[in-house]
Amino acid sequence: MTSEPTIDASTDVPPPVRGRDADLTRALLLEAARRRFARDGYGSTTVRDIAADAGVNVALINRYFGSKEGLFEACISRVAEAFARPAEPGTTVERVLQRMIDSASGASNGEQAQMLLLLLRSSGDEHADGIRRSTLEGFARRLAEASGSGPDAVDDHRFLLRAQIAMATALGLVILRSSTGLEPLTSASEEDLAGPLREVLTVLLEPGATGRDR
Amino acid sequence: MTSEPTIDASTDVPPPVRGRDADLTRALLLEAARRRFARDGYGSTTVRDIAADAGVNVALINRYFGSKEGLFEACISRVAEAFARPAEPGTTVERVLQRMIDSASGASNGEQAQMLLLLLRSSGDEHADGIRRSTLEGFARRLAEASGSGPDAVDDHRFLLRAQIAMATALGLVILRSSTGLEPLTSASEEDLAGPLREVLTVLLEPGATGRDR
DNA sequence: TCGCTAAGTCAGCATTTGTTTACATCAACG
């Protein structure tokens, strides 16, 4: 996301607007913060780190986001928004499953992984934690619904639990790959991971998969 | 931070007059530190927090462990030791599997969960991170060996990858239960979790399970 | 009882960290 001036002198009106742009500054701060918070956690990240990464003055964090926690909450909200978007009823198990596989087996420092990691970071602020939890619960609920959770309450509960375990697998995978340099997991290719992951998620989410013994 | 004895001048005896015992002090510090580090992470934990939890003077952290990082490393080493212990060759898949299920589905703030969480925390110190990684890799290797990894190198690699994915599931579960208050996962009983967890781990670790999915 | 050493306490230090305040600079507009 390096700012690219891209000189287009052909157009007459728009001057090469580079320099003062509050929206761009906000975006740069948000991206730098997301990366830092996801990688190092809230407590280990300083506002000066973020500002330096974004190439922006430290004071602007407080100007645009009120406080460090405000910036963190803005990051969380963005992730929540991204996760809440594709809640269409037409989603099949296969779709969601493939999406999870992509997220978990993609680049360990990719945007998807960053967002997942961010959902596990806490600043101690209740509001941010609330957004975090409701985002995770919402995703799990959609997952359970897509996996065929019926009107039966008991089965509903069981499906929800299984969906959350599926989420745990994806999250654990991302963490293990990014936070620790565990090998061969970290260097594993997407194809290497897709197979086993699909098996696991299928067992958890496919209604009739494997004998539900005992 | 919270709940300190404050002033109880009325009571005659009860000031917990713990005699001078360096070993006990060290143990108290280690336990408090483990809990704090596991729950809040390294950066969000202050030495004053730990000392207060342990009911011990702050300066003793530096006396007995050199520094905050030294204390963290001591915690990590203890966890590593605990994880390296039962590496007997007689371990069957079922044994390790049951152990993972117990760890992941037990109390979300139990000792087992705390140790797992600690393995995901980083202080940024290379030495501690090395211990962390080698501990995780060692556990995964033993898991792969127990699951029947043969002399074939390719299969070995596949088994190892699957073992690490299994670890990711257990770790993700612990994180999701302790760090976020995700429901119903957090309040789920051990029996609720054991079933699905066993299915997942079996699919990953049982040698002939790959073709299992109907 | 004395004296010594380990264990523990206390106050403060140097630095970091989040935040604020005052100032500088740029762009638009009369």
Place this chain on the structure above:
DNA sequence: CGTTGATGTAAACAAATGCTGACTTAGCGA
């Protein structure tokens, strides 16, 4: 031009934090 409001910069402050050194005290053997 000069003004004005938005944007960015620099310095500094107060609190927090890790750590240190001097001091006190308990335990214990001579």
